[in-house]
Amino acid sequence: MFKRVLFVLMIVVLVSSALPVLVRAQDGEDPAPTGLRPDAPLYGVRGPHAVGLMVLESGYDDYMANVMVWYPTVDAETDYTYELRYETFPPMDVFGHAALDGVPNVDQGPYPLIVYSPAASGAPAFWAYYLEHLASYGFVVITSDMEDNLGVFPGDYDTNSHRFLISRPQDASRLIDFAEVLAADDGALAGVIDLERVGISGMSRGGTASLAVTGAQLDLNNYAALCAEMPDDPGCADILGNLDAMVELAGLDAVPEGVWPSMADPRVDVAVAVVPASPIFGPEGEAQMDKPVLVIAAEADPYWSYADLGSAQKSQVVLLNAQHLVHMSACEELPALAAMGMYSVCADPVWDMDRAHDLIDHFATAFFLAELYGDADAAAALAPDAVAFPGITYETTAY
Incomplete structure (x- = not known):
């Protein structure tokens, strides 16, 4: 049922135990202020700040031990290769642009x-x-490996989805906790992070988690009704068969009769959810959300959250005919996947990936600028009469 399953089946074969993510500098100069394509929309063009990157020890003794932070820097950017190394798998590199440390x-x-x-x-x-x-x-962007990420989780994804529904929102809050450490007077990023203006974004399961962190609540009664029509779906069997484990992970006393208690973090103000293709909230659970939200959906997904979201300010971009993995780095930036015969993971059968990513960048950036900076120009770019890109549909109640 979920496009998540496709992603897992294609990537999980890569998983063993991961070594830390390394970043290696290459000779180069600041990239020209362009988008991924020369016809990138306004906010799809690279912004005015050079980008720095730190990989920091968080103090957590689990999969979140190393945290990655991108931020504006006074140093010049260079080309960077994010080197992903696994004990039993060939190297994978992702090409980017940042100033390490x-x-x-x-x-x-x-x-x-x-x-x-x-x-x-x-x-x-x-x-x-x-x-x-x-x-x-x-913006300061913070992330880390999650429990269900490549090279982290040693078990079977299809029998542990129930864990990730709970751990993902919790881990987002843990990242904010660490950001508070970084922002302290003696922290590595003192004077850099404004904790009074916080957003969350995620792709696929990360998009689903982003909705949970901003108020959407699990409705597993509705989910069970959907699963009754799909008895062979592994996600249904896993989630509905492990409700007691989910109760324990969530710190509850018993399985809720209706929607589950909120996992929202009050420190988070807004969300951008990209391809959040999961029906675990249902109409009643989605109606609990009350923060401004932008959903970017792939039309080929069988389901995504938007229509029933309770947010008074909500916007939606649909990439027409796009498959779920349209959000992934393109094969040119992640060539190892194509070399391993996994071209369909880093390409879309209809969309030029650079065009799709320029649009994702444009809408997400304009949204965060409008909501977290109060940028009137960015808000104007999200007005319906300003959105006229071929290949998408757009609707909003906010601009």
Whole structure:
């Protein structure tokens, strides 16, 4: 039922135990201020800030031990290769642009914080194009491996989805906790992070988690009714067969009779959910959401959250004919996947990936600028009469 399953089946074969993500500098100069394509829309063009990157020890003794942070820097960017290394698998590199350990641009800070929740079976660097782009517009972006990410989880994904429904929102809150440490007077990013302006974004399962962190609530009664029509779906069997385990993970006393208690973090103000293709909230659970939200959906997904979201301010972009994995880094940025015969993971049968990513960057950046900076120009770019891109549909109650 979920496109998540496709992603897991194609990527989980790569998984063993992961070594830390490394970042290696290459010779180069600041990239020209362009988008991925020369016809990128306004906010799809790289922003005015050079982008720095730090990989920091969080103090957590689990899969979140290493946290990645992108931020505005005074140093010059260079080409970077995010080197992903696994004990029993060939190397995978993701090509990006950042200044490793660059000196933060404190003079123009502090900057709003964006928490990023990656897709299942991925690694955060798979979405470097997006995370760097947000930082180039004056945001601090923080992320780490999640429990269900590539090289982290040793078990069977199809029998552990129930865990991830609970751990993903919890892990987003843990990232904000660590951001508070970084932003302290003696922290590594003192004067850089504004914890009064916080957003969250995620792809696929990370998009679903983003909705949960901003108020959407699980409705597993509705989910069970859907599963009755799909008895062979492994996600249904796993989630509905492990309700007691979910209760324990969530710190509850018993299985709720209706919607589950909120996992929202009150520190988070807004959300951008990209391809959040899961029906676990249902209409009643989605109606509990009350924060401004932008949903970017792939039309080929059988389901995505939007119509029933209770947010008074909500917007939706649908990439027509796009498959679920349209959000992934393109094969040119992640060539190892194509070399391993997994071209369909880093390409879309209809969309040029660079065009899709320029649009994702444009809408997400404009939304975060409008909501976290109060940027009137960015808000104007989200008005219906300003959105006239071929290949998409757009609707909004906010602009």
